[in-house]
Amino acid sequence: MKKKATLQLKAHVKIGEKVIIISGREKGKIGLVKKILRQKNRLIIEGINMGVKHIKPTRPGQNGEIKRIEFPIHSSNVSLYQE
Template identity: 35%
Template sequence: MLKVKKKDKVIVLRGEDKGKKGEVLEVFPDKGRVLVSKINLVSKHTRPTAARPGGIQKKENPLPLASIMLICPKCDRPAKPRFDRLQTGEKVRICRRCGEVII
């Protein structure tokens, strides 16, 4: 189980976007990378098509999991979650700061 999943809020710990927050758009577990909204933007040159004119488009680039930290939705602070198992057997993440289950 990874520390983040889709729609999590995360903060960037290093690199050009250090300190910025975004929402997880996609997780790539096999690559150990995540795609975060408006973080690690790269310019892509696109060819004109019938649907849209060509030009330069900004697009997110996946960044390593080590470069981000989960923001707990309950206490709104960066938190390294610990994992626990509910009575139902479901694995959940728990905020080390406030002790709340992070869905």
């Protein structure tokens, strides 16, 4: 059985930098980089690519919830923002 090689790519932006989205449905929006997922070459950007996550209750008597969180976006879809 062959093992898949995991290629860790170096991101062209750093955590805390301002980026602009250059493609996709969020095109033209600006946000700060919160987290870098190196193995998948993706970024989590503050306030961009918001999605809904349904969370089931884990214990009896506890309520489930619906959270809005930022989902990752591919690093090739962002560019460093110059003011």
